[in-house]
Amino acid sequence: MSFLDELKTKILIADGAMGTLLYSHGVDRCFEELNLSKPEDVLRVHKSYIEAGANIIQTNTYGANFIKLSRYGLEDDIRQINKRAVELAKQAAGNSTYVIGTMGGVRTFKKSAHSLDEIKRNFREQLFILLNEDIDGLILETFYDFEEIQTVLQIARKETDKPIIANVSLHDTGVLQDGTPLADGFKTLETLGADIVGLNCHFGPHHMIQSLEDVPLLEKAYLSVYPNSSLPTFEEDELVYKSDEKYFAESALKFREQGVRLIGGCCGTTPAHIKAMAAAVANLSPVTEKEVKPHKSPVSVSSAKQAEYTPLEEIVQKRHSVIVELDPPKKLNGMEKFLQGAEALQQAGIDALTLADNSLASPRVGNVAAGMLAKERANLRSLIHITCRDRNLIGLQSHLMGLHALGLSDVLAITGDPSKIGDFPGATSVYDLSSFDLISLIKQFNEGVSYSGKSLGEKTNFSVAAAFNPNVRHLDKAVLRLEKKIQCGADYFISQPLYSSEQIVDVYNETRDLKAPIYIGIMPLTSSRNAEFIHNEIPGIKLSDSIREKMALAGNDKEKARQEGIAIAKSLIDTAFDLFNGIYLITPFLQYDITVELTNYIHEKEKQLAERKITHV
Ligand SMILES: Cc1cc2nc3c(=O)[nH]c(=O)nc-3n(C[C@H](O)[C@H](O)[C@H](O)COP(=O)(O)OP(=O)(O)OC[C@H]3O[C@@H](n4cnc5c(N)ncnc54)[C@H](O)[C@@H]3O)c2cc1C
Numbered sequence: 152m153s154f155l156d157e158l159k160t161k162i163l164i165a166d167g168a169m170g171t172l173l174y175s176h177g178v179d180r181c182f183e184e185l186n187l188s189k190p191e192d193v194l195r196v197h198k199s200y201i202e203a204g205a206n207i208i209q210t211n212t213y214g215a216n217f218i219k220l221s222r223y224g225l226e227d228d229i230r231q232i233n234k235r236a237v238e239l240a241k242q243a244a245g246n247s248t249y250v251i252g253t254m255g256g257v258r259t260f261k262k263s264a265h266s267l268d269e270i271k272r273n274f275r276e277q278l279f280i281l282l283n284e285d286i287d288g289l290i291l292e293t294f295y296d297f298e299e300i301q302t303v304l305q306i307a308r309k310e311t312d313k314p315i316i317a318n319v320s321l322h323d324t325g326v327l328q329d330g331t332p333l334a335d336g337f338k339t340l341e342t343l344g345a346d347i348v349g350l351n352c353h354f355g356p357h358h359m360i361q362s363l364e365d366v367p368l369l370e371k372a373y374l375s376v377y378p379n380s381s382l383p384t385f386e387e388d389e390l391v392y393k394s395d396e397k398y399f400a401e402s403a404l405k406f407r408e409q410g411v412r413l414i415g416g417c418c419g420t421t422p423a424h425i426k427a428m429a430a431a432v433a434n435l436s437p438v439t440e441k442e443v444k445p446h447k448s449p450v451s452v453s454s455a456k457q458a459e460y461t462p463l464e465e466i467v468q469k470r471h472s473v474i475v476e477l478d479p480p481k482k483l484n485g486m487e488k489f490l491q492g493a494e495a496l497q498q499a500g501i502d503a504l505t506l507a508d509n510s511l512a513s514p515r516v517g518n519v520a521a522g523m524l525a526k527e528r529a530n531l532r533s534l535i536h537i538t539c540r541d542r543n544l545i546g547l548q549s550h551l552m553g554l555h556a557l558g559l560s561d562v563l564a565i566t567g568d569p570s571k572i573g574d575f576p577g578a579t580s581v582y583d584l585s586s587f588d589l590i591s592l593i594k595q596f597n598e599g600v601s602y603s604g605k606s607l608g609e610k611t612n613f614s615v616a617a618a619f620n621p622n623v624r625h626l627d628k629a630v631l632r633l634e635k636k637i638q639c640g641a642d643y644f645i646s647q648p649l650y651s652s653e654q655i656v657d658v659y660n661e662t663r664d665l666k667a668p669i670y671i672g673i674m675p676l677t678s679s680r681n682a683e684f685i686h687n688e689i690p691g692i693k694l695s696d697s698i699r700e701k702m703a704l705a706g707n708d709k710e711k712a713r714q715e716g717i718a719i720a721k722s723l724i725d726t727a728f729d730l731f732n733g734i735y736l737i738t739p740f741l742q743y744d745i746t747v748e749l750t751n752y753i754h755e756k757e758k759q760l761a762e763r764k765i766t767h768v
């Protein structure tokens with residue numbers, strides 16, 4: 152008889168956590184490896200759950216797959232670890248308890264970390280080993296990524312007729328990570344052949360019960376839950392869970408009311424939790440009807456507020472446009488000079504001030520604070536750079552919401568310079584998202600939807616710039632990246648500085664068919680030293696011999712070097728002006744008088760162009 156037959160009329164109890172229980176016993180390494188090195192520990196856990204009343208236990212194979220075992224250099228032991236796990240569970244189970252083989256999800260929120268091909272290969276290897284052993288069924292558990300569980304469930308269903316439990320982990324109450332409502336998710340898993348569908352990990356009973364309230368009983372599949380004992384907290388560097396068996400007994404009754412027939416536990420649960428739940432439902436049969444709370448109607452998303460400015464991508468398509476980078480200062484007493492610079496640039500008539508996000512990976516006054524102050528003091532439009540280096544997925548989303556609340560809708564989405572090159576080389580770099588992902592995320596915000604598909608209540612109206620690095624060996628490849636960024640939603644590009652007219656022409660020829668405008672970067676040189684540094688140490692940038700000679704000739708005469716730098720920049724602007732509408736001036740070392748002069752130069756050229764056009768007419 153299969154446990155599916157028993158579930159027709161009974162509520163069955165499953166086991167609780169394996170990993171956290173071993174951890175609480177002092178094991179702090181690969182849990183699955185214990186099947187080989189300390190089988191008695193694993194056996195003891197199994198036996199303790201059976202004694203507590205579990206009818207179904209799972210093998211100690213949650214992370215016994217190639218991807219996870221290779222983190223410990225154990226990838227060559229996959230077969231042994233899985234085989235031994237089944238033997239141990241069977242030894243504990245005897246004839247009275249069912250043994251199911253567990254296989255854990257691999258992806259978290261970051262799809263790009265593991266391609267579907269890798270996931271399929273990884274899953275198949277473990278699946279074939281487990282199916283070769285004498286197990287009563289399979290449990291797929293802790294799947295945050297709905298695409299992943301659908302993929303592996305289909306593989307498993309093709310390979311076996313044994314019962315399959317498909318457990319997802321919730322992103323939030325009633326919703327999966329990609330925004331799929333739980334009821335729809337369960338329906339899909341049932342259609343793909345799961346015999347039991349359910350929830351495990353991430354949340355304790357509270358969120359799971361609430362999530363099940365609008366899930367109807369399914370046509371064929373039974374429902375399962377494996378809640379965590381509580382939300383965890385950090386205590387002395389360790390994740391700890393609260394433990395209250397009475398609460399679990401009450402929760403088991405509520406799970407039953409929601410139509411659940413298989414009840415176990417996940418992280419933080421112990422044999423005491425399982426015992427309490429088993430006792431609570433011992434003489435109760437499963438419910439066969441359930442009143443479903445109606446689906447919460449989706450929160451309506453109000454449309455975006457009227458944008459304060461015309462988007463730069465529209466402006467630059469109609470006329471020449473100048474944006475200027477003025478980096479927030481590295482020292483607190485630099486703010487006044489920064490704001491004076493902002494005022495001077497505003498008077499020069501720039502279209503926007505761009506503010507780097509800790510460029511060169513060194514801390515500066517936060518660019519949102521600096522941008523808001525520039526907006527307040529100089530009525531300047533601030534364009535905020537956002538790197539993926541300093542903020543995780545939580546921080547990035549909260550940052551975007553904050554920018555929206557402040558009415559800052561011009562952003563540049565970038566990867567960010569590696570922390571290795573900055574003031575704190577050992578600082579962690581987050582990179583939860585790539586620049587492509589960040590661009591897509593911001594565009595999703597413009598639809599009023601968060602990363603996980605949840606409503607933000609309002610649409611944002613970000614205009615998204617992306618970075619263009621033409622200083623690479625293969626310009627065509629860099630342009631392919633731009634096309635990919637456009638597909639992700641980039642509205643326009645801002646380039647790294649260019650230092651030769653020929654290169655500007657090359658860039659024009661290579662990008663002329665691109666469907667998004669480009670602001671060409673011009674960064675004035677300030678001294679021969681500065682020129683030599685850029686030439687020799689900034690990857691990808693090479694200055695022409697004549698530029699280096701001109702700067703060298705200026706020698707230590709600061710004013711002469713400054714004038715030479717401005718003259719070189721003007722000649723580059725001459726070329727760029729004829730081919731591109733957008734010019735992005737980078738202020739060197741807060742010397743804003745230089746970028747003010749160059750802005751005036753561009754405006755003068757525009758005036759002359761307009762006059763020539765009138766004369767022509
Ligand atoms: C206009 C502008 C503003 C910037 N502002 C900041 C800032 O405020 N703060 C900061 O820290 N950094 C800033 N940077 C630097 C930027 O984050 C890095 O230069 C980044 O590596 C390149 O831009 P991205 O973030 O769009 O990279 P992506 O295009 O996402 O590239 C990411 C990775 O791919 C590599 N790559 C890119 N193109 C190619 C190619 N053709 N072939 C092979 N590999 C490639 C890159 O080296 C990088 O490692 C800025 C750059 C630009 C152009």
Ligand SMILES: [Zn+2]
Nearest residue numbers: 352353417418
């Ligand atoms: Zn868990």
